[in-house]
Amino acid sequence: MQENLHNFATNKMPTKSMANPEKKSTEKINGKSLDVGLYKVRYAYQRRSNVPNMEGNESREFCRRMMQFTNQGIEWRLDDIKAMSDKKVNGAFAEKGQSSYSLFDWAGGCYCRHGWMRRIYFRKTNPNGTFMPNKGLDNETRVGNNPFIVQKGSESIAPYDKPNHGKVNPPFKKN
Secondary structure, three states, X not given: OOOOOXXXXXXXXXXXXXOOOOOOOOOEXXXXXXXXXXXXXXXXXXXXXXXXXXXXXOOOHHHHHHHXXXXXXXXXXXXXXXXXXXXXXXXXXXXXXXXXXXXXXXOOOOOOOEEEEEEEEEEOEOOOOOEOXXXXXXXXXXXXXXXXXXXXXXXXXXXXXXXXXXXXXXXXXXX
């Protein structure tokens, strides 16, 4: 029976409208909010592995689209990334028998060389030193790392650089 075969012809792809960086993030990592006080966390999809593709191998459609969005300056809340996972975006690369997987943890699937780079924003100040009003990312400036904002950890590591190149059920290795 073919019930466990993925249908690549209907593989859902991301769209710009799935990114809502201006909205407040409601997601938490380790119990801590990603939008804390004057800080906001967003993510950009980027190539993370230094290992080149083998000759003839190209990035998958999902990764090409996500990189186009990154090149257009589009960033994602963790809420947006989880919603894409729930909507089965790139679901053809889910584990056998499943129709979705965590795009945040596994990016474009096994052998993918991309990952999520955390971007931290801090509220700008007026000339008099008071903070500007909260208006999405309009009144924010991108800053470096912040120890008070918890990063999950491995989202920036490309699946290719994870154990078994991100494969969930790798074949047995002969000794």
